[in-house]
Amino acid sequence: xxxxxxxxxxxxxxxxxxxxRAAEALHMTQPAVSLAIKELEQYYGVRLFxxxxxxxxxxxxxxxxxxxxxxxxxLFEDMERGLRDWDAKGLLRxxxxxxxxxxxxxxxxxxxxxxxxxxxxxxxVEQTDRLEKKLLANELDFALxxxxxxxxxxxxxxxxxDELCVVCPADGPWREGQVMPLEAFTKQRLLLREPGSGTRxxxxxxxxxxxxxxxxxxxxxxxxxxxxxxxxxxxIAVLPxxxxxxxxxxxLVTTVRVAELDLKRSFFIIHHRDKFxxxxxxxxxxxxxxxxxxxxxxAYCGLS
Numbered sequence: 001x002x003x004x005x006x007x008x009x010x011x012x013x014x015x016x017x018x019x020x021r022a023a024e025a026l027h028m029t030q031p032a033v034s035l036a037i038k039e040l041e042q043y044y045g046v047r048l049f050x051x052x053x054x055x056x057x058x059x060x061x062x063x064x065x066x067x068x069x070x071x072x073x074x075l076f077e078d079m080e081r082g083l084r085d086w087d088a089k090g091l092l093r094x095x096x097x098x099x100x101x102x103x104x105x106x107x108x109x110x111x112x113x114x115x116x117x118x119x120x121x122x123x124x125v126e127q128t129d130r131l132e133k134k135l136l137a138n139e140l141d142f143a144l145x146x147x148x149x150x151x152x153x154x155x156x157x158x159x160x161x162d163e164l165c166v167v168c169p170a171d172g173p174w175r176e177g178q179v180m181p182l183e184a185f186t187k188q189r190l191l192l193r194e195p196g197s198g199t200r201x202x203x204x205x206x207x208x209x210x211x212x213x214x215x216x217x218x219x220x221x222x223x224x225x226x227x228x229x230x231x232x233x234x235x236i237a238v239l240p241x242x243x244x245x246x247x248x249x250x251x252l253v254t255t256v257r258v259a260e261l262d263l264k265r266s267f268f269i270i271h272h273r274d275k276f277x278x279x280x281x282x283x284x285x286x287x288x289x290x291x292x293x294x295x296x297x298x299a300y301c302g303l304s
Contacts, residue, residue: 001043003076006069008036009048013066017049017056040065092121092280095134095143097198098221099240100267101125105144108291112284119280127196135272141281142271144288146198146240149270156268159289164202164263165255167230167237167244176254182210185258189217189235191226202265203238210260227253238263 008026012033015021019037023030041048048062058066096105101123109121124131124140131143132151149156166185168174192214193199207214217235220226226237227244231252247253269285271277277285 001040003073005036005040006073008033009040010066010069010073012037012049012056013058013062017058019056090119090278090280092119092278092284093124093139093141094121094284095124095126095131095140095145097128097131097143097145097147098125098193099146099197099199099223099243100144102223103240103243104291108144108284108288111291112287115287116280116283121284127194128198128201129196132270135270135275138272138275141275142269142277142285145268145270146265147201148268153273154270155273156270158266159269159285160267160292162265162267163241164199164206164238164265165241165244166258166263167227167239167247168254168256169230169233169236170251170253172233172254174254174256176248176256178254178256180256180258182212182258182260185236185261186212186214190214191218191220191229191235191237192216193223193226193239194219194221197221198265199238199240202263206261206263209262 008022008028011022011026012019015025019033020030023033026033037048044061044065046061047059048065049056049058051057094105102125105123105125109123112119112121124134126134128145128147129150131140131145132149132154134140135143135154136151144159146162166180174180192203204214218226218229220229223239223243226239227247229235230237231247241255244253244255248255269288
């Protein structure tokens with residue numbers, strides 16, 4: 001007995017117990033339909049229909065079997081539809097480094113949800129090195145990071161240009177757009193992101209190329225904490241340009257460049273090289289690549 005037998009039996013019942021009409025609905029021959037019913041009765045050893053001349057009349061056993069046939073065939077159809085539509089209705093596990101997670105990821109997820117409302121997106125915001133471990137353990141489908149991936153099993157694709165900027169108090173000596181000499185910069189109280197973050201890694205590499213080793217006065221996971229520390233005159237910070245747009249527009253801070261310090265960088269999409277990327281995962285990645293051209297830049301910077 002197979003699912004095919006159940007579907008044929010159900011079709012005969014739906015056709016008013018008429019095997020000829022059932023055969024037409026199923027695009028089968030009438031003898032094939034009658035054979036399937038006979039095989040069912042032989043398999044279970046019961047009569048599912050009484051034959052009254054050329055008419056079929058369902059028996060009590062047939063009524064009972066019909067309830068099972070409806071339930072099982074509907075369940076199978078739900079499974080088929082669910083698996084075939086898994087990309088549209090499934091689960092997407094996305095990681096984001098802290099800057100991307102706080103500033104860009106909410107906008108990505110909202111825009112994605114408008115296009116794919118039945119796909120659940122679960123987001124983990126973590127340090128870049130921890131996101132790499134999650135990818136290697138297949139606990140994430142892909143991640144968006146500020147730094148570069150270190151494990152050779154991880155594929156990296158630059159998807160957005162970015163740069164860090166030096167953030168100074170608005171009432172300090174440095175005016176917007178000035179170039180600070182490197183010697184002056186190295187004498188400042190530095191307020192930096194924590195080791196292991198993509199932002200800190202980019203800054204540390206730039207400092208090494210420029211020939212000095214930074215000794216931060218503050219280290220924090222929170223960009224908001226660092227911006228507020230700058231506003232209160234506790235030092236200068238090195239932060240992603242996008243994260244300070246609002247504070248700068250409100251006149252709370254100024255941003256400057258430092259001579260001989262290259263702070264340009266890229267944001268990356270990373271995933272395990274052996275990971276199968278579903279259609280929904282590819283759609284989310286594509287949205288991230290074109291996001292700046294399709295949507296306005298977020299204005300919120302998280303200042304209290």
